[in-house]
Amino acid sequence: MxxxxxxxxxxxxxxxxxxxxxxxxxxxxxxxxxxxxxxxxxxxxxxxxxxxxxxxxxxxxxxxxxxxxxxxxxxxxxxxxxxxxxxxxxxxxxxxxxxxxxxxxxxxxxxxxxxxxxxxxxxxxxxxxxxxxxxxxxxNLWVVSGVQDYVVLKTTDSEFWGYLQDKYTTLKPTHDRVMATSVTGQWWHTDSEADWAKSYDSAVATMSSVFAGHHSLALQQTMFAMGEAMIAEQPEIGEVRFSLPNKHHFVIDLSPYGLENPNEVFHADDRPYGFIEGTIHNDLHKDAAPAPNQAFDPGQGW
Amino acid sequence: MxxxxxxxxxxxxxxxxxxxxxxxxxxxxxxxxxxxxxxxxxxxxxxxxxxxxxxxxxxxxxxxxxxxxxxxxxxxxxxxxxxxxxxxxxxxxxxxxxxxxxxxxxxxxxxxxxxxxxxxxxxxxxxxxxxxxxxxxxxNLWVVSGVQDYVVLKTTDSEFWGYLQDKYTTLKPTHDRVMATSVTGQWWHTDSEADWAKSYDSAVATMSSVFAGHHSLALQQTMFAMGEAMIAEQPEIGEVRFSLPNKHHFVIDLSPYGLENPNEVFHADDRPYGFIEGTIHNDLHKDAAPAPNQAFDPGQGW
Amino acid sequence: MxxxxxxxxxxxxxxxxxxxxxxxxxxxxxxxxxxxxxxxxxxxxxxxxxxxxxxxxxxxxxxxxxxxxxxxxxxxxxxxxxxxxxxxxxxxxxxxxxxxxxxxxxxxxxxxxxxxxxxxxxxxxxxxxxxxxxxxxxxNLWVVSGVQDYVVLKTTDSEFWGYLQDKYTTLKPTHDRVMATSVTGQWWHTDSEADWAKSYDSAVATMSSVFAGHHSLALQQTMFAMGEAMIAEQPEIGEVRFSLPNKHHFVIDLSPYGLENPNEVFHADDRPYGFIEGTIHNDLHKDAAPAPNQAFDPGQGW
Amino acid sequence: MxxxxxxxxxxxxxxxxxxxxxxxxxxxxxxxxxxxxxxxxxxxxxxxxxxxxxxxxxxxxxxxxxxxxxxxxxxxxxxxxxxxxxxxxxxxxxxxxxxxxxxxxxxxxxxxxxxxxxxxxxxxxxxxxxxxxxxxxxxNLWVVSGVQDYVVLKTTDSEFWGYLQDKYTTLKPTHDRVMATSVTGQWWHTDSEADWAKSYDSAVATMSSVFAGHHSLALQQTMFAMGEAMIAEQPEIGEVRFSLPNKHHFVIDLSPYGLENPNEVFHADDRPYGFIEGTIHNDLHKDAAPAPNQAFDPGQGW
Structure with missing residues (x-):
């Protein structure tokens, strides 16, 4: 042996x-x-x-x-x-x-x-x-910036419907839901010299602005739009990776007590939670070598 | 039995x-x-x-x-x-x-x-x-407001010296140290009708301002000054209780590497930590009945 | 002021x-x-x-x-x-x-x-x-022993029914449920000299045995029986205090997938949780002075 | 873009x-x-x-x-x-x-x-x-078994000396120290049919036995020996990965109080901690395809 x-x-x-x-x-x-x-x-x-x-x-x-x-x-x-x-x-x-x-x-x-x-x-x-x-x-030198524990929420402008139906699907479609997540994001700089403070502030401001303004049909779609906008604003960014827990806010049924609840009172649930992860590559740097996989944290280093 | x-x-x-x-x-x-x-x-x-x-x-x-x-x-x-x-x-x-x-x-x-x-x-x-x-x-109705997980730090204007010496005392006195704590505070309102948002903002602003401006000889002294000022500004407050972990920042000895460290580089330690707790009573309400002890959270309900 | x-x-x-x-x-x-x-x-x-x-x-x-x-x-x-x-x-x-x-x-x-x-x-x-x-x-010397983070569960022999009905009561009664809790217990010794290891082992063994064998109609009832038995076995114990979160295990409705679920598959929920706290006094020491309240931890020092 | x-x-x-x-x-x-x-x-x-x-x-x-x-x-x-x-x-x-x-x-x-x-x-x-x-x-089907939060400690039979010296090295060598870690381990099965309970018990028993019996010159050496033994006992295991925080137990200097401390009283420190990670491959399966990298958890999926 x-x-x-x-x-x-x-x-x-x-x-x-x-x-x-x-x-x-x-x-x-x-x-x-x-x-x-x-x-x-x-x-x-x-x-x-x-x-x-x-x-x-x-x-x-x-x-x-x-x-x-x-x-x-x-x-x-x-x-x-x-x-x-x-x-x-x-x-x-x-x-x-x-x-x-x-x-x-x-x-x-x-x-x-x-x-x-x-x-x-x-x-x-x-x-x-x-x-x-x-x-x-x-x-080689890989520099990856990131943010974690950044909790954001929008009270409307989020839908979820039209999904695949299988034997175990019981979820009801919705055209108005609360969407919330705790952002873990990382972005790889193809340029290892930058004004890091300015770059960081810009990246977080852009992802926040997109999250706020995006009319969402799926958390995946919002995530992709966030990464796309970050790359558009800072083209030296080669790749963005997100891990986004879907922090579920369930509408509470108040009808047993004779009350209506038009998306006003929610239960903020702990577990389980949807977990959405994805990578957005900047095509400008698609042939960059060496590949940055090892540069991301293990939890995002798929 | x-x-x-x-x-x-x-x-x-x-x-x-x-x-x-x-x-x-x-x-x-x-x-x-x-x-x-x-x-x-x-x-x-x-x-x-x-x-x-x-x-x-x-x-x-x-x-x-x-x-x-x-x-x-x-x-x-x-x-x-x-x-x-x-x-x-x-x-x-x-x-x-x-x-x-x-x-x-x-x-x-x-x-x-x-x-x-x-x-x-x-x-x-x-x-x-x-x-x-x-x-x-x-x-009886007791209303107690509070704040927790409020982490504050000052980089100077804090001393600690002149303390009791016993067999187990080895600490060196200091005339300039970092002082940091995570504030858990509660204050009892003798009046159960108030503009709660305004009262809360005022209480936190006052404790913060005192923490910033106080030249401290002991965390206990700063704590007492914070409570005293909160009562002075809102005399309907009957009592303030604080639990203040002393989040130690130790000056690191850089001399082995030939470097001076004039209070610039610190180790932020986890455990153990000093733990300072105290009560400040407003004498205006000292005869208030019933006593509010049970109104405070058990962790501060000595 | x-x-x-x-x-x-x-x-x-x-x-x-x-x-x-x-x-x-x-x-x-x-x-x-x-x-x-x-x-x-x-x-x-x-x-x-x-x-x-x-x-x-x-x-x-x-x-x-x-x-x-x-x-x-x-x-x-x-x-x-x-x-x-x-x-x-x-x-x-x-x-x-x-x-x-x-x-x-x-x-x-x-x-x-x-x-x-x-x-x-x-x-x-x-x-x-x-x-x-x-x-x-x-x-005075007060000695209080205790246990915490002791998680126990029984898969049957627990009922809950016959409770008060108000406007907000929607819970269905049950004659068979999973009961689980994470025990925080403290017990005050009237005698400050004892074989502490033996006393501790005996106290935990007794509470565990009662938890296992008790046919429960309410977590309060099981808690009381646990304290009573601990005192019966060690009469020098003056008082027992428990804080018991009811770690809810909800039966999952599998009928949408054509499956029966006769109390076999459960969701272990995080929050909210029932929280049951109580004190059992030994009448033998009811006139003991001084009262031990300050001897218990603040979280149990009601 | x-x-x-x-x-x-x-x-x-x-x-x-x-x-x-x-x-x-x-x-x-x-x-x-x-x-x-x-x-x-x-x-x-x-x-x-x-x-x-x-x-x-x-x-x-x-x-x-x-x-x-x-x-x-x-x-x-x-x-x-x-x-x-x-x-x-x-x-x-x-x-x-x-x-x-x-x-x-x-x-x-x-x-x-x-x-x-x-x-x-x-x-x-x-x-x-x-x-x-x-x-x-x-x-392809990859099955990886593992253990986490398994805290082990040995009070002797651990040395650490003879290491590289650079400008920032101040650590004193030791021939007798406490060694403790919280094991996170994962092992990849090349065979996807097994008696999983028996295999798991055997793997944990083997790593525990090696940890106990190994005379250690470095945590890395003990880690390698643990993986080697697990593979020797279950040759179908293709690879073992460990993440081992070195949970430091520092000998406390009691001499200021006139006391000797021959490795009897220790401070169990929280942070920082040494962090040792490694992979042990079974050469028997070195040409196995496909490579199991993606089968390990991201935190161990280097």
């Missing part, structure tokens, strides 16, 4: 580093959750426990923390912070041939004091998490 | 009802998680399983859903929605002598479409949860 | 200390989550930020860790570990007049290797969490 | 179906969380909202529930339940060309009543979740 070591990676996950920029007034703050995954010449670690090629996960954590100071400007945006880290691990550590940096960035809003913005007090903005994933193999 | 039934309560917890106000333009939305707890003449249910005095938890859920339509205006604010429900359960159900309604309200912001606010599309505001707890015993 | 400081407490919450007993063969392990809450002469901390009476939360954490070594035998059981800590904080720290120690203990089972129990390898038993809460005020 | 629809899939996620086998004595119970993902000829749904090829997610949920009755014996094991569902969706629904069924199975233990096993009462076994993922494309 013989076995072979296949794909493997390791590193420190979820380093929670907060960087305060306090040499100017007002203070600024960035708040990250950084996960590092390294691949390379690690066969002996697995076979014999010989760690001579092993950069410790503790050192990868230290590097994240140190780079928040050393690469102070890069650390202001998750994409540029990830690029600095990924290049370091591959270029400066002999056994490492590939690095994957996954960053979650938690946004904060400035607090008010006596009616004016305060220079060093903040409240966490829990409305979404900004993400970036940077993958580097010594030659 | 004989036993006695002591305090008991039951009801449906976490009914997730969403109310859309769609007869006007733009649409409006309220999003609740409602928990009902009833006490009364329920001895026989426990002793013999005789349910003739038992209003089913299913019926309490139905009532919450129906009241979102029947008491349409009351349902716009958690305090008035809770009052309508609490009075109904006690006044209209013979065996029920006390009702406790706990409401979580999830805020939503209006989305933009092509640069203008959209009439029926929203994004969840994850920055805090508004709460209300209404308790009614047929005679 | 003047305000008064009311009840307040503070300390380090959720210190995750693991103690390995390795001087014998096989190794043994205890795994705790310890939260400390101190009350006392702390008015000046709140009023002026004068911390001279403030034992730091960091020191309370250090004490928990140190006591796992210093009070090695006491640390084997959560009740005795809590007693040692509570007495120390009150008796050895002048400003502290009351301490409340809350302990969660995560159970571990020994792993097998080649078919025999291994002397130093373990798997976490996720079936329940054992708890203890110890409160001490310099004179 | 033109765009192309890439990989997409949809279905109902997290259908919580519980099946009671009650026609025999004692009762038996299986408890599932089932997620369905369908791919196929769905371009028009995305492009125009034409749903005529859309099997509703509601119908996929109904199918899961109905199959728990119709395929009563298959439903006893997650692998066979998943196979029945996957084949149905592809073979019986024209537009569907690929189905992926992910099942979580929550184990339950029989309760005792008066010292004997009770025929219809159970306690949830929270020690692990059994999983299965079945993927079918009309021709």
């Amino acid at each position: 013989s076995v072979t070591l296949g794909h493997n990676q390791y590193g420190k996950a979820e380093t929670r580093v907060v960087r305060v920029y306090r040499d100017s007034d007002p203070h600024e703050i960035v708040d990250y959750n950084v996960s590092v995954a390294l691949s390379g010449d690690f066969e002996e670690i697995h076979r014999t426990g010989d760690n001579s090629n092993c950069l410790t996960t503790d050192a990868t954590k230290n590097t994240v923390n140190a780079f928040a100071k050393e690469y102070s400007e890069a650390a202001r945006q998750p994409e540029s912070f990830g690029i600095a880290l990924a290049k370091h691990f591959v270029d400066d550590t002999a056994p490492v041939t590939r690095a994957r940096i996954k960053l979650e960035m938690y946004p904060w809003n400035r607090l008010s004091h006596d009616g004016t913005p305060h220079p060093h007090a903040f409240a966490r903005d829990g409305g979404y998490v900004r993400t970036a994933t940077v993958t580097y193999d010594g030659t | 004989s036993v006695t039934l002591g305090h008991n309560q039951y009801g449906k917890a976490e009914t997730r009802v969403v109310r859309v106000y769609r007869d006007s333009d733009p649409h409006e939305i309220v999003d609740y998680n409602v928990s009902v707890a009833l006490s009364g003449d329920f001895e026989e249910i426990h002793r013999t399983g005789d349910n003739s005095n038992c209003l089913t938890t299913d019926a309490t859920k139905n009532t919450v859903n129906a009241f979102a339509k029947e008491y349409s205006e009351a349902a716009r604010q958690p305090e008035s929605f809770g009052i309508a429900l609490a009075k109904h359960f006690v006044d209209d159900t013979a065996p029920v002598t006390r009702a406790r309604i706990k409401l979580e309200m999830y805020p939503w912001n209006r989305l933009s479409h092509d640069g203008t606010p959209h009439p029926h599309a929203f994004a969840r505001d994850g920055g805090y949860v508004r709460t209300a707890t209404v308790t009614y015993d047929g005679t | 003047s305000v008064t400081l009311g009840h307040n407490q503070y300390g380090k919450a959720e210190t995750r200390v693991v103690r390995v007993y390795r001087d014998s063969d096989p190794h043994e392990i205890v795994d705790y989550n310890v939260s400390v809450a101190l009350s006392g002469d702390f008015e000046e901390i709140h009023r002026t930020g004068d911390n001279s009476n403030c034992l730091t939360t960091d020191a309370t954490k250090n004490t928990v860790n140190a006591f796992a070594k210093e009070y090695s035998e006491a640390a084997r059981q959560p009740e005795s570990f809590g007693i040692a800590l509570a007495k120390h904080f009150v008796d050895d720290t002048a400003p502290v007049t009351r301490a409340r120690i809350k302990l969660e203990m995560y159970p571990w089972n020994r792993l097998s290797h080649d078919g025999t129990p291994h002397p130093h390898a373990f798997a976490r038993d996720g079936g329940y969490v054992r708890t203890a809460t110890v409160t001490y005020d310099g004179t | 033109s765009v192309t629809l890439g990989h997409n899939q949809y279905g109902k996620a997290e259908t919580r179906v519980v099946r009671v086998y009650r026609d025999s004595d004692p009762h038996e119970i299986v408890d599932y969380n089932v997620s369905v993902a369908l791919s196929g000829d769905f371009e028009e749904i995305h492009r125009t909202g034409d749903n005529s090829n859309c099997l509703t997610t509601d119908a996929t949920k109904n199918t899961v529930n109905a199959f728990a009755k119709e395929y009563s014996e298959a439903a006893r094991q997650p692998e066979s339940f998943g196979i029945a569902l996957a084949k149905h969706f592809v073979d019986d629904t024209a537009p569907v060309t690929r189905a992926r069924i992910k099942l979580e199975m929550y184990p339950w233990n029989r309760l005792s009543h008066d010292g004997t096993p009770h025929p219809h009462a159970f306690a949830r076994d929270g020690g692990y979740v059994r999983t299965a993922t079945v993927t079918y494309d009309g021709t």
Whole structure:
């Protein structure tokens, strides 16, 4: 019986580093959750426990923390912070041939004091998490931006009817329903240099605007329209991937109590939920090589 | 061996009802998680399983859903929605002598479409949860408003020194630290009629402004100042209770890598955390009867 | 406008200390989550930020860790570990007049290797969490044991019918249903010296046996029977409190697909859920003073 | 600007179906969380909202529930339940060309009543979740079994030293440490007919036995040994994948309080954590086609 070591990676996950920029007034703050995954010449670690090629996960954590100071400007945006880290691990550590940096960035809003913005007090903005994933193999660099936990809802302009009927189909068609989802989206940049803050804001604004204005016949259709518009506005985007749970809001039957319910009172259900996932490719970059599959997070790296 | 039934309560917890106000333009939305707890003449249910005095938890859920339509205006604010429900359960159900309604309200912001606010599309505001707890015993009505999951941070203006030294004390004093907490606060209204939306906004704005502007020597001191200011601004508030986890941000030692760290790079730690809880009474209402203890949520109902 | 400081407490919450007993063969392990809450002469901390009476939360954490070594035998059981800590904080720290120690203990089972129990390898038993809460005020000592996250289910022998009918009652009576709950229970010991391991095992075995064997007409009735039996078996128990979510399992209507469903296929629902809470007093200790209310956790400290 | 629809899939996620086998004595119970993902000829749904090829997610949920009755014996094991569902969706629904069924199975233990096993009462076994993922494309059938949330720990027999040193390496080598992880493992069966219960029990017993008995120089080495042993014992297994968070237990420095700590008192840390992932291929099946990558869950489908 013989076995072979296949794909493997390791590193420190979820380093929670907060960087305060306090040499100017007002203070600024960035708040990250950084996960590092390294691949390379690690066969002996697995076979014999010989760690001579092993950069410790503790050192990868230290590097994240140190780079928040050393690469102070890069650390202001998750994409540029990830690029600095990924290049370091591959270029400066002999056994490492590939690095994957996954960053979650938690946004904060400035607090008010006596009616004016305060220079060093903040409240966490829990409305979404900004993400970036940077993958580097010594030659190729893939930068993927994203958003997660972005919960949106529209109270009308959503229909669902005309679907396939099988033995197990009992759903009633509707021409007016609440549509809600918690957006997890990722988009791959074919250009690895950009104004990341501006690009991110534009991408989220575009998907939000389309979600609001789209007259929906299916969540899939709205998802596709969102991706299409993001690509139209930023043509350097090569591909957009979405994972959209359909957060069901069921109309409650109030007739037993003598009440009408014309789409006014809903039960927000937990489980099960429809789950819609899809990829929208920009044809402009369809022949781009190498393919970005490994650049997306595993949960979206179909 | 004989036993006695002591305090008991039951009801449906976490009914997730969403109310859309769609007869006007733009649409409006309220999003609740409602928990009902009833006490009364329920001895026989426990002793013999005789349910003739038992209003089913299913019926309490139905009532919450129906009241979102029947008491349409009351349902716009958690305090008035809770009052309508609490009075109904006690006044209209013979065996029920006390009702406790706990409401979580999830805020939503209006989305933009092509640069203008959209009439029926929203994004969840994850920055805090508004709460209300209404308790009614047929005679007395206690209304308690609150906020939870409201995460605030200040990058300076916080010190901690001069504390007691015992055998197990190793902490170094500091004259400049990051201070952060996730606010759970509740405040008891001595007046059960108010402009609840205005009162809530004012309470949160005041605690936020104090948190931002206060030069802190201890989280307890900041907490006390927050409660004091809320009472000063709304003298009908009889009491404020806070539960404040001290979300530690530890300065990271970067000297092994030859870097200085003048309070710029922090580790945001998970556990353990300091946990500060306190009550601030308004002396104006110090002789108010009955005491509001049972009106606060159990977690703050010391 | 003047305000008064009311009840307040503070300390380090959720210190995750693991103690390995390795001087014998096989190794043994205890795994705790310890939260400390101190009350006392702390008015000046709140009023002026004068911390001279403030034992730091960091020191309370250090004490928990140190006591796992210093009070090695006491640390084997959560009740005795809590007693040692509570007495120390009150008796050895002048400003502290009351301490409340809350302990969660995560159970571990020994792993097998080649078919025999291994002397130093373990798997976490996720079936329940054992708890203890110890409160001490310099004179009185309350010890409360408990269990949480203990999920039990019976597939029959549960009925629910004969309940009150109001305008909002639509539930159909049933003579055979699935009954399931996640037990949170706490019981107050009138005797603060006991064989804690034996007492705990007996209490959980008794509640489990009653849950299994009881023909239930209401979850309240089963709850009461569980508490009654626990007291009958351990008469030193003064009081038992339960919080029991009714984890609904709804029979699914399979008739649209031409299938019968004689209580075989169920939907395990998340929310809303019935929530049943109650107290069973042992009449033997009904005149015990001081009353143990503050000894129970706030969530059960009605 | 033109765009192309890439990989997409949809279905109902997290259908919580519980099946009671009650026609025999004692009762038996299986408890599932089932997620369905369908791919196929769905371009028009995305492009125009034409749903005529859309099997509703509601119908996929109904199918899961109905199959728990119709395929009563298959439903006893997650692998066979998943196979029945996957084949149905592809073979019986024209537009569907690929189905992926992910099942979580929550184990339950029989309760005792008066010292004997009770025929219809159970306690949830929270020690692990059994999983299965079945993927079918009309021709190929991939069956992957797994386990998650299986937390194991060894108090000794684990070393870590001899690793690479870079500028950011400060970790001290150790010859005796606590090693703990929460196992997520998946293994691909090259044979789609097996005694699934027996195979699962054997796989978990083998990985547990190796974890217990292995003298570890790196978590990677222990992981590799676990996979190697599983393949040696069940040669039909084609590949094993692990995701292993290194749940750090740090030795606490008790010297400030005059105490020694010879690996007895540990801090169980939350974040960050080392994260070790790897694949072990069985060379016997190295030329198996088609490659099973898509058969693993996305989180392990590198």
